[in-house]
Amino acid sequence: MSDATTRRDGARGVEVRLEDLRRAYAATTALDGLTLTMSPGEMVALLGPSGCGKTTALRLVAGLEEADSGRVVIGGNDVTNLGANKREIGMVFQAYSLFPHMTAMNNVAFGMQLHKVGAAERRKRAGEMLELVGLSAHANKYAHQLSGGQQQRVALARALAIKPKVLLLDEPLSALDAKVRSRLRDEIRRVQLEVGTTTLFVTHDQEEALAIADRVGVMNKGRLEQLGPPTTIYSRPATPFVAEFVGLTNRLAGVVKSGEVEVRGARLPLVKPDTTDGPALALVRPEAVSVIADGDMSPGPLVGSVISTVFLGATSRVTVDLGDITVLAQMPTSNVGAITAGTRVRLSLRTDPVLVAQDDKAPTGA
Amino acid sequence: MSRTRRLKLRVFRTAVFLVLGAFFLVPIGAMFEFSTRGNGVTAPRTLDAWTAIAKVPDLLPAISVSLQLAAITAVAMLVLLLPTMVWVRLRLPGLSRIVEFICLLPLTVPAIALVVGMVPLYRWIGPNLSDSILTLSFAYLILVLPYTYRTLDAGLAAIDLKTLSEAARSLGAGWGTVMLRVVVPNMSSAILNACLLAVALVLGEFTFANLLAFENLQVAILYVGLVSAGTSIAVAVASLLFAFVLLMILSFVGRPRERVAREEPTGIPGPFGPPAVPQGL
Numbered sequence: 001m002s003d004a005t006t007r008r009d010g011a012r013g014v015e016v017r018l019e020d021l022r023r024a025y026a027a028t029t030a031l032d033g034l035t036l037t038m039s040p041g042e043m044v045a046l047l048g049p050s051g052c053g054k055t056t057a058l059r060l061v062a063g064l065e066e067a068d069s070g071r072v073v074i075g076g077n078d079v080t081n082l083g084a085n086k087r088e089i090g091m092v093f094q095a096y097s098l099f100p101h102m103t104a105m106n107n108v109a110f111g112m113q114l115h116k117v118g119a120a121e122r123r124k125r126a127g128e129m130l131e132l133v134g135l136s137a138h139a140n141k142y143a144h145q146l147s148g149g150q151q152q153r154v155a156l157a158r159a160l161a162i163k164p165k166v167l168l169l170d171e172p173l174s175a176l177d178a179k180v181r182s183r184l185r186d187e188i189r190r191v192q193l194e195v196g197t198t199t200l201f202v203t204h205d206q207e208e209a210l211a212i213a214d215r216v217g218v219m220n221k222g223r224l225e226q227l228g229p230p231t232t233i234y235s236r237p238a239t240p241f242v243a244e245f246v247g248l249t250n251r252l253a254g255v256v257k258s259g260e261v262e263v264r265g266a267r268l269p270l271v272k273p274d275t276t277d278g279p280a281l282a283l284v285r286p287e288a289v290s291v292i293a294d295g296d297m298s299p300g301p302l303v304g305s306v307i308s309t310v311f312l313g314a315t316s317r318v319t320v321d322l323g324d325i326t327v328l329a330q331m332p333t334s335n336v337g338a339i340t341a342g343t344r345v346r347l348s349l350r351t352d353p354v355l356v357a358q359d360d361k362a363p364t365g366a
Numbered sequence: 367m368s369r370t371r372r373l374k375l376r377v378f379r380t381a382v383f384l385v386l387g388a389f390f391l392v393p394i395g396a397m398f399e400f401s402t403r404g405n406g407v408t409a410p411r412t413l414d415a416w417t418a419i420a421k422v423p424d425l426l427p428a429i430s431v432s433l434q435l436a437a438i439t440a441v442a443m444l445v446l447l448l449p450t451m452v453w454v455r456l457r458l459p460g461l462s463r464i465v466e467f468i469c470l471l472p473l474t475v476p477a478i479a480l481v482v483g484m485v486p487l488y489r490w491i492g493p494n495l496s497d498s499i500l501t502l503s504f505a506y507l508i509l510v511l512p513y514t515y516r517t518l519d520a521g522l523a524a525i526d527l528k529t530l531s532e533a534a535r536s537l538g539a540g541w542g543t544v545m546l547r548v549v550v551p552n553m554s555s556a557i558l559n560a561c562l563l564a565v566a567l568v569l570g571e572f573t574f575a576n577l578l579a580f581e582n583l584q585v586a587i588l589y590v591g592l593v594s595a596g597t598s599i600a601v602a603v604a605s606l607l608f609a610f611v612l613l614m615i616l617s618f619v620g621r622p623r624e625r626v627a628r629e630e631p632t633g634i635p636g637p638f639g640p641p642a643v644p645q646g647l
Binding site for chain 1: 525526529535536538540543547
């Protein structure tokens with residue numbers, strides 16, 4: 001994650017507050033009391049599965065939809081009842097949104113023209129914005145002459161050219177291939193840090209959210225389950241949903257007792273030490289599981305056979321059958337060595353604090 | 367593609383072009399031939415029927431009102447239909463089937479039935495509003511709805527209207543700006559095609575005008591025919607050529623020109639934009 005403090009001097013972000021926003025479509029509640037405050041210049045990513053309400057939240061901030069109740073406050077001004085064209089926001093859409101009849105330069109200049117910026121200033125700033133996104137050489141091209149990644153960069157330049165109070169990014173990378181996605185993701189963060197605009201980024205891709213946001217908000221069924229820095233979201237999930245949605249999780253049956261959970265003979269500390277004693281499912285990250293292929297392999301609760309190993313580059317994922325459940329372990333590829341399918345192994349659980357689910361009836365395992 | 371196959375394709379295209387050309391041109395040629403016959407079997411060719419066109423007193427006013435009707439109908443159609451269709455697509459998609467049904471309805475009703483239904487309306491419009499022939503544009507608006515709706519609908523379907531309009535709104539555009547600077551330029555071909563259809567339909571319309579007792583170009587041609595068959599045919603040929611030339615002019619003038627960048631601060635030559643894609647027709 002980049003550090004927000006690297007933002008250049010003179011950043012012009014404003015505080016954005018969403019207060020108890022609610023929105024329903026017929027019988028479906030899309031947004032159920034979303035409250036969120038974004039600091040000036042901060043980038044917050046809303047992460048969640050399809051239908052969790054993250055795009056609805058973004059569209060309510062943009063003014064493209066009306067909230068049933070609640071308030072949107074941008075820079076201290078209540079804009080809840082303002083139209084989208086009066087909110088001074090910049091937005092990049094999931095679908096390619098460049099105006100097909102205009103060149104990249106004219107697309108970028110379009111918003112400034114509506115904001116009565118003079119022709120000379122307009123041209124100058126549009127040129128600067130295209131330079132900012134590295135597309136000066138493509139200023140006179142039309143959308144159909146640009147690649148998907150280039151189109152989204154022009155859309156970003158266009159959104160920033162009007163000096164918006166808030167930048168809204170609605171899954172802008174989802175239509176791009178993996179390599180372009182990763183590059184553009186970093187570029188969006190670089191540009192956002194450079195201009196210092198408060199940014200709300202909506203995505204269903206956890207890697208994307210964790211990689212570029214100052215804080216990540218995980219949403220589920222119209223509610224914000226957890227809001228925090230990416231490291232906290234990953235290592236200290238507040239709810240079982242967050243634990244399972246962000247990253248992979250092993251669900252291991254255990255018993256909570258005296259602020260710890262005993263799982264297959266191992267005692268692990270709890271994220272929430274005040275959890276009630278009793279049976280529970282411990283949510284253990286694959287990287288907290290070590291695979292040992294030598295030493296004592298006599299039968300035990302954490303001894304089993306490798307089903308498969310998956311090469312992921314720097315790390316590999318090992319699936320181990322413990323007889324009653326399968327467990328995922330993630331380890332550096334250099335440590336995998338001779339661990340192949342069929343190898344007898346012993347697992348060791350790192351004593352990181354874990355979250356437990358106590359009322360979950362779902363089957364255990366990875 | 368092999369050379370033989372290319373040759374066959376070219377022969378086929380030429381044959382289709384010639385057959386269709388003959389289909390359209392032979393009747394017009396026959397009309398022209400008839401309009402230049404002299405009196406008597408052995409009489410030499412004459413342009414008397416053509417020179418008589420200028421002397422027919424009611425013809426020029428009829429041409430003028432037909433053109434005015436065409437212009438009014440085309441403009442009214444655009445003003446009524448385009449914003450409605452855009453609004454329905456963006457805000458009331460549930461109504462799209464109903465709007466489509468209403469717009470296509472005139473296609474299923476015979477012109478004579480439509481006119482009969484409109485007679486009481488025009489009996490009221492005449493004394494109470496205006497007895498001008500230009501009031502016919504109300505009726506013509508209904509007449510052209512099915513054809514222009516289909517054309518505009520195809521044009522709207524060809525663009526991502528929701529995203530483009532939302533992008534423009536987020537940049538500060540009001541709905542008027544969205545329509546004029548984003549929607550219209552991106553479906554100019556469809557709009558032009560809809561206008562061409564409206565103009566062609568109005569210029570060739572006879573039933574409504576005749577039964578509602580107005581004299582447009584087609585009705586005037588009928589009256590000329592009662593006096594002189596040759597002149598009537600000459601006027602018909604002239605009106606066909608006139609409509610053809612008018613549509614050609616509209617087509618060439620209105621087509622989006624090659625898109626060349628207007629702002630080139632970087633000094634990079636602006637490449638040409640995409641070719642205009644015909645929509646709807």
